[in-house]
Amino acid sequence: MKQEKGPAYGRDSRPQPQLDLLFLQRFGRIQAILFPRWSSQNVLMFLTLLSIALLEQLVIYQVGLIPSQYYGVLGSKDFSGFKSLTAIAVIFIIINSTLKSLDQFICNLMYVSWRKSLTEYLHGYYFQGQVYYTLNVLREDVDNPDQRISQDVERFCRQLSSMASKLILSPFTLSYYTYQCFQSTGWLGPVSIFGYFVIGTVVNKVLMSPIVSKLVHQEKLEGDFRFKHMQIRVNAESAAFYRAGRVEHMRTDRRLQSLLHTQRELMGKELWLYIGINTFDYLGSILSYVVIAIPIFSGVYGDLDPAQLSALVSKNAFVSIYLISCFSQLIDLSATLSDVAGYTHRIGELLETLLSLSRKHRDCESETKSNWDFDKIEVWPCHRKADTAFLLERVSLSLPSSDKLLIKDLNLKISQGNNLLIVGNTGTGKTSLLRVLGGLWDSTRGNVHMLTCFGPHGVVFLPQRPFFTDGTLREQVIYPLKKIYPDSGSVDDERILQFLELAGLSDLLVRTGGLDQQVDWNWYDILSPGEMQRLSFARLFYLQPRYAVLDEATSALTEEVENELYCTCTRLGMTLISVGHRTSLEKFHSWILKLSGRGRWELTRTEGV
Numbered sequence: 273m274k275q276e277k278g279p280a281y282g283r284d285s286r287p288q289p290q291l292d293l294l295f296l297q298r299f300g301r302i303q304a305i306l307f308p309r310w311s312s313q314n315v316l317m318f319l320t321l322l323s324i325a326l327l328e329q330l331v332i333y334q335v336g337l338i339p340s341q342y343y344g345v346l347g348s349k350d351f352s353g354f355k356s357l358t359a360i361a362v363i364f365i366i367i368n369s370t371l372k373s374l375d376q377f378i379c380n381l382m383y384v385s386w387r388k389s390l391t392e393y394l395h396g397y398y399f400q401g402q403v404y405y406t407l408n409v410l411r412e413d414v415d416n417p418d419q420r421i422s423q424d425v426e427r428f429c430r431q432l433s434s435m436a437s438k439l440i441l442s443p444f445t446l447s448y449y450t451y452q453c454f455q456s457t458g459w460l461g462p463v464s465i466f467g468y469f470v471i472g473t474v475v476n477k478v479l480m481s482p483i484v485s486k487l488v489h490q491e492k493l494e495g496d497f498r499f500k501h502m503q504i505r506v507n508a509e510s511a512a513f514y515r516a517g518r519v520e521h522m523r524t525d526r527r528l529q530s531l532l533h534t535q536r537e538l539m540g541k542e543l544w545l546y547i548g549i550n551t552f553d554y555l556g557s558i559l560s561y562v563v564i565a566i567p568i569f570s571g572v573y574g575d576l577d578p579a580q581l582s583a584l585v586s587k588n589a590f591v592s593i594y595l596i597s598c599f600s601q602l603i604d605l606s607a608t609l610s611d612v613a614g615y616t617h618r619i620g621e622l623l624e625t626l627l628s629l630s631r632k633h634r635d636c637e638s639e640t641k642s643n644w645d646f647d648k649i650e651v652w653p654c655h656r657k658a659d660t661a662f663l664l665e666r667v668s669l670s671l672p673s674s675d676k677l678l679i680k681d682l683n684l685k686i687s688q689g690n691n692l693l694i695v696g697n698t699g700t701g702k703t704s705l706l707r708v709l710g711g712l713w714d715s716t717r718g719n720v721h722m723l724t725c726f727g728p729h730g731v732v733f734l735p736q737r738p739f740f741t742d743g744t745l746r747e748q749v750i751y752p753l754k755k756i757y758p759d760s761g762s763v764d765d766e767r768i769l770q771f772l773e774l775a776g777l778s779d780l781l782v783r784t785g786g787l788d789q790q791v792d793w794n795w796y797d798i799l800s801p802g803e804m805q806r807l808s809f810a811r812l813f814y815l816q817p818r819y820a821v822l823d824e825a826t827s828a829l830t831e832e833v834e835n836e837l838y839c840t841c842t843r844l845g846m847t848l849i850s851v852g853h854r855t856s857l858e859k860f861h862s863w864i865l866k867l868s869g870r871g872r873w874e875l876t877r878t879e880g881v
C-alpha cells in the first residue's frame with residue numbers, strides 16, 4: 273500500500289449555508305437519490321399523488337359551485353332539484369374528503385419511503401470500509417454524523433413531504449388561473465401579480481437566508497446535546513463512581529442553554545419571515561382591486577355605467593384573488609422551505625464527505641489489491657497464505673492534526689512464526705502503528721504493504737477497547753462474521769463451546785442461557801473488563817487467523833491467565849503481534865520493537881519460546 277499523505281485532516285472553512293446555488297446543487301443531488309429511476313417506487317407514488325391532487329382540485333371546484341346552485345333551487349322552490357342537489361353535494365363531499373385523506377396518506381407514505389431511500393443510501397457509504405471511523409474520529413469538519421443520518425434526514429423528509437402536495441399542484445393551478453386572469457384583465461393582471469410575487473420572493477429570500485444558517489447551527493447544537501446524554505448513558509458506571517452527577521448536570525445544562533439560546537435566536541429571525549409572509553398574504557388580497565383600479569382611473573372603462581362596472585370588478589376580482597392566493601400559498605411555504613434548505617445543507621455536507629472518503633477508500637483498495645473487507649471473506653475465505661503479513665518500508669508516522677512525529681523511517685517485516693512485541697512508553701505510538709497496519713491511518717511517508725487479508729486465515733485485530741455488538745453469545749463469538757464460519761452446524765457449536773471454555777468463560781453460557789438465547793442486556797454493562805478480554809480471545813480462537821494483532825489484550829487479566837491464552841494462540845498456529853507493557857509477554861515473542869518517542873525506534877531479537 274503506497275500512501276503519500278499523512279493522516280491529518282484539517283478543519284476546513286466551509287461557506288455559510290445559504291439559499292444559493294450550492295443549496296440547489298445539494299438539493300438536486302438528494303432528489304436524484306429519492307427519485308433514482310422513472311420506474312422507481314418513489315416516482316410512482318409521486319405521480320399517484322399528482323393525480324389525486326388534480327382530481328381533488330376538480331372536485332373542490334365542483335363543490336365550490338354548489339352554494340350558487342342552492343340559491344337557484346331554493347329561489348325557484350324546486351323541491352326535487354333541492355333533493356338531487358343535496359344528494360350530489362353529499363357524494364362530492366364524500367369524494368372530496370376521501371381524496372384529501374388519500375392525499376395526506378400518500379404524503380406520509382412518501383415520507384417513509386424517502387427516509388428509507390436516503391438513510392439506506394447514506395448507510396451504504398457510511399459503513400463502507402473504515403469511512404465511519406474516519407468521519408467520527410479523524411474528521412472535524414462534519415459534526416454529529418449520527419444526528420445527520422438519523423434526525424436531519426427524518427426532518428428533511430417530513431418537511432419535504434408536507435410541502436409536496438402544495439408544490440406539485442402549483443404549476444397547474446398557476447398556469448390555469450394566469451390564463452383565466454389574462455382573459456379577464458388582459459396582460460395587466462398577470463404581470464402585476466407576477467411582479468408582486470417576484471418582489472415577495474426576493475424579500476423572503478433575504479429574510480430566509482439567516483434562518484438557513486441558524487438552523488444548521490441549531491442542529492449541530494442539538495447533536496452535541498444528544499451526544500452528551502449518550503456519553504453519560506455509555507459511561508454511567510464510571511460517572512457514578514466519580515459521583516459525577518452534579519458536574520455532568522452542569523455541563524449538560526450548559527449545552528442545553530446554548531441550544532435553547534440558538535433556538536430563541538432562530539425564532540427571532542423567523543419572526544421577520546412570518547411578518548413578511550403575513551404582510552404579503554394580506555397585501556395580496558387588495559392587490560386584485562389595485563389591478564382593476566388602474567384601468568378604471570385611467571379612463572379605460574369610461575363608457576361603462578356603475579352596474580356594468582361592478583359586474584366587471586366582481587369577475588376580475590375573483591380570478592385575480594385566486595391567482596394571488598396560489599402565489600400566497602407558495603410564499604407561505606417559505607418557512608418550511610428554509611427548514612428544508614437547512615437540512616439539505618447538513619445532509620449535503622455529509623453526503624459530499626462520505627463520497628470523497630469512499631472514493632479515497634476505493635482508490636486505496638484498488639491500489640493495494642488486497643482483500644480488506646470482512647464481508648468478502650464470507651464468500652471467499654482468504655487463500656493468500658502469504659508467509660509475510662506486513663512489509664513496512666521507511667515508514668514515518670505523525671499525529672493527525674499536528675506534526676508531532678511518532679515513528680521515523682521504520683523498516684519492518686512481519687512474517688509467519690516471527691512473533692513481534694511492540695513496547696514503549698505511554699503515547700509513543702504503539703497503537704498508532706497498529707492503526708497504520710489496520711489501514712485506519714495513513715503513514716506520513718513510506719510504504720505499508722499488507723500481504724494477507726483480514727479474517728480467518730488472515731489477520732485479526734483485538735483492539736485495546738473490546739468491541740461487542742448487540743445480540744446473542746454466539747454472535748459475539750463469531751463477530752464480525754455474520755454467518756457461522758465454517759458453515760458446519762453443530763460441529764461449530766462444539767468449537768464455540770470449546771473456545772469459550774479455553775477462554776475461561778463457561779459460566780457465561782449459563783448466564784446467557786445458551787449460545788442463541790436473545791439477551792437484552794448491554795454487554796459492556798454486564799461483563800467485567802477481564803471477561804470482555806476473555807470473550808475477545810474466545811472470538812480470536814474461533815476465527816483462528818494466521819496473524820493476531822493484540823493491543824494490550826490481556827491488561828485486565830492475571831499473568832497466569834495471560835500465559836494460558838497466549839499458549840492457546842501459539843498452539844492454534846497464530847503469529848502474534850502484541851502491544852503490551854508486561855515483561856511476562858516477552859517470552860512469547862521473537863522480536864521486540866521498542867518505540868521511544870520523537871520518531872525513535874529499536875528492533876531487537878529475544879529468546880522467545
Ligand SMILES: Nc1ncnc2c1ncn2[C@@H]1O[C@H](COP(=O)(O)OP(=O)(O)OP(=O)(O)O)[C@@H](O)[C@H]1O
Binds near residue numbers: 702
Ligand atoms: N485520533 C487521534 N487524533 C489525534 N491524536 C491522537 C489520536 N489518537 C491518538 N492520538 C495521540 O497519538 C499519540 C499516540 O497514541 P497511541 O494510542 O498510539 O499511544 P500508545 O503508545 O498506544 O499509548 P498507550 O501505551 O497509552 O496505549 C498519543 O499522544 C495520543 O494522544
